Amino acid sequence: MAKRVTGPEIEKLIQLLAKVPGLGPRSARRAALHLVKKKEQLMAPLAHAMGEAVLKVGICSRCGNVDTSDPCTVCTDPTRDHSVIIVVEDVADLWALERAGAMNAAYHVLGGTLSPLDGVGPDDLNIRALVDRVAEGGVREVIIAVNATVEGQTTAHYITDRLAGLEVKISRLAHGVPVGGELDYLDEGTLTAALRARTAI
Amino acid sequence: MAKRVTGPEIEKLIQLLAKVPGLGPRSARRAALHLVKKKEQLMAPLAHAMGEAVLKVGICSRCGNVDTSDPCTVCTDPTRDHSVIIVVEDVADLWALERAGAMNAAYHVLGGTLSPLDGVGPDDLNIRALVDRVAEGGVREVIIAVNATVEGQTTAHYITDRLAGLEVKISRLAHGVPVGGELDYLDEGTLTAALRARTAI
Structure with a gap:
């Protein structure tokens, strides 16, 4: 003005x-x-x-979620299956997955992705706490739900390596055609992934 | 969620x-x-x-603007020409006109337009205070800058009538083609008004 x-x-x-x-x-x-x-x-x-x-508001010391209680609402929810941990980059991803409502699991928020160029190393992310949670026992599956970006996939590889010696199933989100998506507008990488991972009808 | x-x-x-x-x-x-x-x-x-x-925050008792002081920042600004009052429907209109920065005048905020169907009569608007301001003297022009809607124009007519006996020039905003506007997309009313109010080059 x-x-x-x-x-x-x-x-x-x-x-x-x-x-x-x-x-x-x-x-x-x-x-x-x-x-x-x-x-x-x-x-x-x-x-x-x-x-x-x-x-x-603070960061949950167990999973890295932001909440007004510590441990957070998700970590203390007795109706969730805490033997499955979904690993996400950001709290926004946790919220997005909860909106989908497909799983009733626990979460672990990394707080970013590995990015050497930006000076983000493993110690800057909430990875050690994840390894500790799995090492404590009682976890049967870790679902790595990071973004399908280069940084996300690098981070996924690193986490897989770190969890290698532990008795836990590790999985990642499926790649494929988004629901409602038109093939014409999709990139080659997605189409290749969708073809490779085709399922029988 | x-x-x-x-x-x-x-x-x-x-x-x-x-x-x-x-x-x-x-x-x-x-x-x-x-x-x-x-x-x-x-x-x-x-x-x-x-x-x-x-x-x-409160309403300025003089002009109807919202501000944290009463009289408001506009009413107490010594660098403005307080002999010209721009009458607007809403505080948002005052802000919009100030962004244009074309005038350095005082304002009067009506707080709406006359609308008998919605039960809004002259006493529901900040009109009496405007008449009082003009009657006090020292005002040479009232610019009625209400929206170019039926309610706005009705309100403009009513205000003109109320100020009729007083020694003051009353004007309204020009109708015409918006700057940057394309004739093809304009309604007939605007085009007719723009033609009638054509200016010599």
Whole structure:
């Protein structure tokens, strides 16, 4: 804005909102205005919820999930099968897999992938804790659910090596045609993988 | 999510974020996760900024703008020409006009438009305060910058009538072809208005 039309508090609010993913500078203004208008119904509870989260949120010391309790909601859920651990790069991946709802397993969040160029080595990821969990016993399968990128696959190989001596089944996500996907738009690598892994009807 | 993967505090945060314009249920999750990861750098200051705004924000008793001071930043700005008042429907319109930066005037925010069907009459809008401001003297022009909708134009007519006896010039925004607009996509009303208001080159 060329000239100030509001006090510094609202300008500050707009600046901070613009840093939230999904909101840009323009939608941050719209969001700020909406919050200001819905001061009691929305902004006050949101400020409170964020304040609570700031105080309580932490990393689960067992699996690396973010939560307000440690161990986290997933680790302490007695209805899950804790003998299966799904290894993911990021908490967002854990949430995505839970939305699919296909498995009722435990998780392990790495917090990234190996990337020598960016200076990310094995000690920067939550890998040792995974090996310890498996070594403790009671785990029958580790499903490595990292992204199908070069870094993801490198990380998957490394984890497989680290778990090699232990009595546990290691698996990875299937490659293939996405459900609803059109062949015409898929890359050669995916099509080759889908052909190789074809299943009998 | 089928099963809970986080504590109630984060779920609550996601629910509230989803009500912010520009964020849906999916992007609210992404935003929440980002906020949780950037706890100290982003979430804490944002919670604080919202808390401050909740305490301080109010409606300017002079012009109807929302701000943390009363009279607001615009009304108390000595570098503005307070003899020109731009009348807008909403604070968002004030912000939009300020971004354009074409005028250095004062504003008056109506808080809506006349809409008998929705039960919005003259007393529900901030019109009396406008008449009082003009009657006080020192105002040479009122620019009615309401939306070019039926409700907006009805409101403009009503305000013109109310200001009729007072010594003040009343104007409205020009109708015409938007800058960068293609004639082919414009409605007949706009084209007719643009032709009638043609200017010599």
